[in-house]
Amino acid sequence: MDLEFDRQHIWHPYTSTTNPLTCYPVESASGVTLTLENGTNLIDGMSSWWATIHGYNHPVLNDALHAQTQKMAHVMFGGITHQPAIDLCKSLIELTPDNLQHVFLADSGSVAVEVSLKMALQYWHARGESRPKFLTLSHGYHGDTFAAMSVTDPNNSMHSLYKGFLPEHIFATSPTCGFWDEWQENDIMDFANKLRCHHQEIAAVILEPIVQGAGGMRLYNPMYLQRVRELCDDYGVLLIADEIATGFGRTGKLFACEHANIKPDILCVGKALTGGYMTLSATLTSKHVADTVCGGEAGCFMHGPTFMANPLACAVANASLNLIKTGEWQTQTRDIQRWFAQYLPKLKESTRVKDVRWLGAIGVVETHIPVRMDTIQQHFVDRGVWIRPFGRLIYMMPPFISNEANIAQLVNAIESALLRDDCFAS
Ligand SMILES: *Cc1c(COP(=O)(O)O)cnc(C)c1O
Numbered sequence: 001m002d003l004e005f006d007r008q009h010i011w012h013p014y015t016s017t018t019n020p021l022t023c024y025p026v027e028s029a030s031g032v033t034l035t036l037e038n039g040t041n042l043i044d045g046m047s048s049w050w051a052t053i054h055g056y057n058h059p060v061l062n063d064a065l066h067a068q069t070q071k072m073a074h075v076m077f078g079g080i081t082h083q084p085a086i087d088l089c090k091s092l093i094e095l096t097p098d099n100l101q102h103v104f105l106a107d108s109g110s111v112a113v114e115v116s117l118k119m120a121l122q123y124w125h126a127r128g129e130s131r132p133k134f135l136t137l138s139h140g141y142h143g144d145t146f147a148a149m150s151v152t153d154p155n156n157s158m159h160s161l162y163k164g165f166l167p168e169h170i171f172a173t174s175p176t177c178g179f180w181d182e183w184q185e186n187d188i189m190d191f192a193n194k195l196r197c198h199h200q201e202i203a204a205v206i207l208e209p210i211v212q213g214a215g216g217m218r219l220y221n222p223m224y225l226q227r228v229r230e231l232c233d234d235y236g237v238l239l240i241a242d243e244i245a246t247g248f249g250r251t252g253k254l255f256a257c258e259h260a261n262i263k264p265d266i267l268c269v270g271k272a273l274t275g276g277y278m279t280l281s282a283t284l285t286s287k288h289v290a291d292t293v294c295g296g297e298a299g300c301f302m303h304g305p306t307f308m309a310n311p312l313a314c315a316v317a318n319a320s321l322n323l324i325k326t327g328e329w330q331t332q333t334r335d336i337q338r339w340f341a342q343y344l345p346k347l348k349e350s351t352r353v354k355d356v357r358w359l360g361a362i363g364v365v366e367t368h369i370p371v372r373m374d375t376i377q378q379h380f381v382d383r384g385v386w387i388r389p390f391g392r393l394i395y396m397m398p399p400f401i402s403n404e405a406n407i408a409q410l411v412n413a414i415e416s417a418l419l420r421d422d423c424f425a426s
Pocket residue numbers: 108109110111113141142143144208213214242243244245270271
């Protein structure tokens with residue numbers, strides 16, 4: 001592959017044109033393995049950012065995609081409907097909490113978040129109230145488009161760069177009580193205070209339930225989420241759950257909200273929705289919210305992407321959800337959680353390590369100082385694994401089909417990186 005052209009002309013996520021790192025050329029991928037152009041096999045520890053839950057090149061997903069190409073690759077969704085979309089929305093309504101009865105299909109996670117915020121704003125507008133603010137958590141991540149960025153941690157997403165353009169919302173201190181810790185009631189204090197002071201201007205609370213992903217890989221206590229739901233009910237504020245990273249089994253429950261037994265008013269899903277094959281997302285809401293939105297001045301919900309409900313994406317999502325419905329993900333994620341619990345604690349012996357944590361098919365090693373991306377990435381490739389850390393976080397979210405040897409290899413690669421000075425900033 002022409003890596004020099006790639007370096008000189010192609011932007012990869014969050015990369016520089018003046019100081020680009022060379023990318024690794026992947027030729028193919030199958031099961032839990034990525035194969036580089038030179039034939040090197042890497043055990044995947046990332047599921048291509050939470051998405052490839054059933055593994056790569058899956059025969060069932062491939063067949064679904066092939067079959068749909070023989071019918072139609074795409075057709076507009078305005079005034080037209082099709083079986084793949086109907087099947088998908090039926091499954092989503094069946095799998096998610098029973099209050100969620102209306103589905104909006106969009107192209108990416110960030111757009112699903114934009115849609116959820118617009119729903120909340122239109123809801124209050126229709127009720128004749130001006131509520132221009134959202135309440136969210138520090139260390140949160142909700143996407144890279146403007147509204148999604150405005151509810152993402154201001155420091156991580158460098159809000160100061162966009163000052164004057166980005167709306168300013170309200171951030172509560174993120175939970176400090178971990179998933180497995182004993183619940184401390186004062187953890188919810190800041191959130192409760194902010195909601196009490198500002199509730200009349202707040203359209204909705206938006207958060208990532210249980211796992212804060214790209215903003216810090218923090219796993220928090222289900223009681224926090226329960227309290228958030230109670231407080232939203234007390235003050236009559238909508239709750240948006242962004243399950244784009246956590247949805248479809250990643251945390252050991254089908255949706256992370258189930259850890260706290262709560263139902264959001266609006267739910268965003270994406271990433272693993274198509275088993276990692278194509279970009280597709282969905283925003284679900286209740287009949288009450290949907291009907292209120294549509295009873296307002298506009299008379300409808302004001303959004304409609306060109307590629308809404310793309311049939312290929314819907315078809316492969318249906319195949320992925322059918323695999324989910326077999327329930328196999330439950331034993332798979334339980335096993336992976338057990339292996340993380342077995343292998344990760346010993347990494348704490350390294351003086352480089354600040355914390356290790358895990359939940360479902362998520363394993364995190366937090367270091368005291370940031371990694372050096374070029375050297376640690378090469379180290380992982382030399383060790384036959386694909387792990388892509390950021391900052392002080394080395395984390396794994398492997399495909400659900402990973403076996404114990406795969407997990408051991410991922411953890412061993414991290415353990416050996418911890419011994420190398422050149423893998424860390426000095
Ligand atoms: C990845 C992510 C998004 C954004 O999804 P994209 O498909 O990258 O736009 C939003 N919210 C959460 C929690 C995510 O992890």
